[in-house]
Amino acid sequence: xxxxxxxxxxLCGAEYSPDEVKYTCPKCGSxxxxxxxxxxxxxxxxxxxxxxxxxxxxxxxxxxxxxPVNDPSKIGPLKVGWTPLYKAERIRNDLxxxxxxxxxxxxxxxASLKDRASAIAVVKAQELGEKTVTxxxxxxxxxxxxxxxxxVGLKNYxxxxxxxxxxxxxxxxxxxxxxxxxxxxxxEAFDLSIKATETFGWYNRNTxxxxxxxxxxKTVALEIxxxxxFDVPDYVFVSxxxxxxxxxxxxxxxxxLSLGFIDKMPKLVAVxxxxxxxxxxxxxxxxNVKFVEPDTIADSIAVGIxxxxxxxxxxxxxxxxxxxSVSDExxxxxxxxxxxxxxxxxxxxxxxxxxxxxxxLKEGKISKNDKVVVIVTGNxxxxxxxxxxxxGEPIIIDPLIEEVKKIVx
Numbered sequence: 001x002x003x004x005x006x007x008x009x010x011l012c013g014a015e016y017s018p019d020e021v022k023y024t025c026p027k028c029g030s031x032x033x034x035x036x037x038x039x040x041x042x043x044x045x046x047x048x049x050x051x052x053x054x055x056x057x058x059x060x061x062x063x064x065x066x067x068p069v070n071d072p073s074k075i076g077p078l079k080v081g082w083t084p085l086y087k088a089e090r091i092r093n094d095l096x097x098x099x100x101x102x103x104x105x106x107x108x109x110x111a112s113l114k115d116r117a118s119a120i121a122v123v124k125a126q127e128l129g130e131k132t133v134t135x136x137x138x139x140x141x142x143x144x145x146x147x148x149x150x151x152v153g154l155k156n157y158x159x160x161x162x163x164x165x166x167x168x169x170x171x172x173x174x175x176x177x178x179x180x181x182x183x184x185x186x187x188e189a190f191d192l193s194i195k196a197t198e199t200f201g202w203y204n205r206n207t208x209x210x211x212x213x214x215x216x217x218k219t220v221a222l223e224i225x226x227x228x229x230f231d232v233p234d235y236v237f238v239s240x241x242x243x244x245x246x247x248x249x250x251x252x253x254x255x256x257l258s259l260g261f262i263d264k265m266p267k268l269v270a271v272x273x274x275x276x277x278x279x280x281x282x283x284x285x286x287x288n289v290k291f292v293e294p295d296t297i298a299d300s301i302a303v304g305i306x307x308x309x310x311x312x313x314x315x316x317x318x319x320x321x322x323x324x325s326v327s328d329e330x331x332x333x334x335x336x337x338x339x340x341x342x343x344x345x346x347x348x349x350x351x352x353x354x355x356x357x358x359x360x361l362k363e364g365k366i367s368k369n370d371k372v373v374v375i376v377t378g379n380x381x382x383x384x385x386x387x388x389x390x391x392g393e394p395i396i397i398d399p400l401i402e403e404v405k406k407i408v409x
Contacts, residue, residue: 002070003043007034007211010310018068023209030194033311034211036068040258049261052226058082060116060219066255067120067219068212074126076151080119081219083107085227085373090341095361099371101233102354103224104344106379110140110147110171112300112350113220113245113377118144120216121205122152130203131155136193138186138241138299139168140349140378145205146175157202159189165299165383185294187305207244208307214248221252224373225262233266233371235321237360239352240270240279241301243312245377250315266373268321270312271356273298273328279306280323283316297328297386300349300378322365326355334358335380335390345380345387353377 007016009025009032016025016034025032047065055062060081064072088102105113118141125133135145136159149156158172162181172179182189190206197204207213225232232253238246246268256262272280273296282289289309294302306312316323326334331348334355338344346354354374360366380387397403 002068003039003065004036004068005039006037008037009034010314023204023211030209033208033308035311036211036215038066038255044259047259049230060119060216060223063219063222066222068215069120069123071123071127074123074152076119076122076148078109078115078119078148078151080108080115082223083220085224086342086344088342094341095368097361097368097372099233099369101224101228101373102338102342102344103220103373103375105220105375105377106344106346106350108144110144111379111382112140112144113217113375114140114144115148116219116248117141117207117213117216117244118148118205120212121145121203121210122148122154124212125154125203126152128203132157132200132202133205134158134193134196134202135205136160136186136190138302139164139382140300141205141207142177143168143171143175146172146177149177150175157196159193159196161186161189163299165385167382167384186303190305190307206307207242208311214244214251214308214311217245217248218252218255220245220375221249222256225252225256228373230256230262231371232262232264233373235269235366235370235372236266237269237271237353237357237372237374239298239301239349239356239375239377240272240312241303241306241349243270243279243306243308245375246270247308247311247315249375250319265319268316268319269356269360270316270321270323271353272301272323272325273331273352274325275328276302276304277323277325278304279309279312279316280325282309282313283321283323287313287317289313296348298331298348298352299383300347301352324356324360324365326352326359330355330359332386332390335387338376339380339391344376346376347378347380347382348386350376350378350380
């Protein structure tokens, strides 16, 4: 049984029971993003630190009382969550940061954090008796939904900009999705998927439009909290596109704070590429998000119209955090550094949070002794061309030991 009490509109404050609305606020339309509100008093009766210790289900579903699931039998078979939180000793030593952790969510089934939201989406679709699901994506949300759908037998139609990396499109096709590559931006693909939902009655997984996606993404924070033995870091660095992941991180910490498992919130740091930083500018400015035309190598966060902008800006500001932007060159450098120093393989958006942490450290926005968590959101195999830019080309030699000696010296 779900402990969701109500859904609340971020714009007008209207409240709805979970069975009243499917996506956004009927009064405010597509801008009326809904927030999921839980009955924490009831959850406390069934969920505790002790029950977690006794729970051998090391997936995101170990936090089931904090998730909007009515029928656990609809949970798919893919093992989503409980990704490693590394102490990153070599990076700690190199940067002289003794309290640095890196959460590698590229270790999920389809190699990105988006698997967490898609796992919730396929449960909700099945609970409603839906047979077909859809979403718009720059690639990761799409491949995660396609993989999750394949695991439970749901049909899916995926809208991506035609510029999406080939590796991500290949994943979609292998998972059996019907892939519609849109001659336009991610934002145009998003709008088209909404129209398709209205036209064909498909279940839509789109970020923010579907209120339950934040709930899936928050499990990354629930894991970090437990993996750090309920010790709260000073800062959590998150790469930001639509703003759903950073709101998920905020929600996870808020949940644990409401339950009394932790005693404070971390400061949330939104990191975006310089070529697409509407949320960073809003957080560091007057709070109003101005739409932009994306221009960055980090395709997963190339979002000019952030759909979860209101919630994201609110959550970052409430936490006392800030926004920071990094160049594509800094992102590429971070991919190489993470890989060569710690063996963590990140795609551009996955490394953006780390690039932001390095820049914040350099600029004195954080100190070397602060407790810092950086979330890597996606694996480097998602964008091989960018990986090659970061790592360089191999050395071509003839099959002779003399050739090897020349290289070794």
